[in-house]
Amino acid sequence: MLQAAQYCLIKNITLEEALSWSIQTITGFQGQKGFITLRNLANAYDKLNRTQQAYSTMDKALLIGTANQYTAYDRQLITQKRADRAMEVFKASEKRYGDMWGVSNGLMSGYSAKGDFKSALKYAEKALAQAPNDATKKQIEGFITKLKEGKDINQ
DSSP states (O other): OHHHHHHHHHHTOSHHHHHHHHHHHHHSTTOOOSHHHHHHHHHHHHHTTOHHHHHHHHHHHHTTOOHHHHHHHHHHHHHTTOHHHHHHHHHHHHHHHOSOHHHHHHHHHHHHHTTOHHHHHHHHHHHHHHOSSHHHHHHHHHHHHHHHTTOOTTO
């Protein structure tokens, strides 16, 4: 059912049915209430313009999410031009996971999306120092250049 719901959400077809399947995936016989199933349900609510239900469901998913799952969700929010919600989630990630590369990288993107390039630069410099490899460092150096020019790194 999860895969059928995901297919419908991706193709933007039979959304009410996708919502029903998403709910059944969590609550039905042998239902699984995990990050992936909750995120899928949140996506179904979002596609049906039920934003508050989507956010509430994602809040539950994030309680069991990894740092990378926080970041993936935040990237989705930034793409959807929901920078305020993204910042709420980025800050929750910081509270939960502390001072680490994924958190600093996320906050850099979030502040940039909000146009707060000074704060974004602060987190970019932290992310640079925490970067896991040379390729990532090079990418962040490019972001630092853009931020110093007053440009959003998410575009």
